[in-house]
Amino acid sequence: MRNIYEAVASNKRKSTLVIVFFIAFVTLAIYFISFAFSLYLGYKPSAFGVFGLALIISGFLCFFSYYYSDRIVLAISGAKQAKRNDFFNFYTVCENLALAAGLPKPKIYVIEDSAPNAFATGRDPDHAVICATTGLLDKLNRTELEGVIGHELSHIKNYDVRLQSIVAVLVGTVALLGDWFLRIRWHSSRDSDRRGNIGMIMLLLGLLFAILAPLIANLIKLAISRRREFLADAGSVAITHQPRGLISALKKIAGDLEPLEAANKATAHLYIVNPFKGKDSRAVSRFASLFNTHPPLEERIKQLETML
């Protein structure tokens, strides 16, 4: 039995741990790859030139998707703004929970799709958007809806979109660096530096990181995503004080195996439950489960039930 405050604090600690580990790993990877790069190219290993370039490119690519995340996601999902008259429960639940969380009321949208799901996006609480499918609004009662919206609002409150964007920039930087390093032509000696022992070791390390680091960085990024989902679940209970609502909502959504048409791989991580469910989603092997953006539903329900 855990109380709600302890649950939120514990989730925050674990999430911070994963993020710190991620930053440490990325720093190491960038260091080794850039070092090896500069060794190979023959200039003194200051390393910041190549790294800086990779960072700028990666940052530039990710910036627009972060800054306009609300408009982009709405455009590709075909969502329409929800009015109080048509969607009384959805509208008033968002209003009430935003009040309880101390956030400004987010913009509210609806997607016409019978698969139940919901997502939240936006670069900060002032530009936040919550979107739900008509399938979700039909299938859940008001208390369950409060659980789901509480989860989404927690994502907004914890600045998860911003976090994921920064993480994506760093993963992109590592991936770019690794990619470039692997593509330079490995012809014969050009500089005596490279033939020294330390030089060889650094080159080898750089190579190792160039191959493995993008994959490992991606895996850590997914681990961060899963940790933040747990934190959002705990945050939802902290706002509504009704874990039963979210538990029964998750069970209802899990029981529905229909894949969501509007979702695609780029937006999958934003939804409350992974929109790509298939028959084999239950029998996913341990290794493949490392690539999940969301923790398994049974695990989430178990965590929530400790707060009852």
Place this chain on the structure above:
Amino acid sequence: MTVVIIAIIAVIAIWLVFTYNFFVSSKARIKAAVQEIGNQLKRQADLIPNLEEATKGYLRHEKGIFDKLTEARKAVAEAVKSGSIQKMADASAKVSSLIPDLRVVVEANPELKGAEVISKLMDELRDTADKVMYARRLLIDLTADFNVKRVSFPSSLVASIFKFEEQPGLITPEDEDVTKVKKEELKTPKISI
């Protein structure tokens, strides 16, 4: 070496500023949260009597029509039983006179029925009560954050230097009643409608 010391002092100073700002801004937010509760209570006080009147008005109006319809139906049944043509003509005229009224009701609210009106009223009532509850919850959470920071180390140092007091939050009567369960409350309540 001096650089390290300066760096450490700088970090501590920044932390001090952040912690102090947290305390004072928290206090301001708590005040705002108290006002928000007042805001929601006022909304409740304004809305519910008006909702009540509107619903009663509609139901009365509807009831009026249904009463007249029932009367008219009874008159028609009687007329048919008695077999008198005049009575039947009168009764049918009575029913016809009700049609303009019915048309007004149906055209004004093509989908509203009495049950739906009541259900909307109940929804609004629940929503209003929810809003008051959530406004209170925000106050409770803000106060909890403030009070926890006030007593945990190291922010407790800042709190004692600047003499920040414990915030009362949502004032609940601390006498016997709130934390105890009375014997009558142990029984399951029964509803009688």
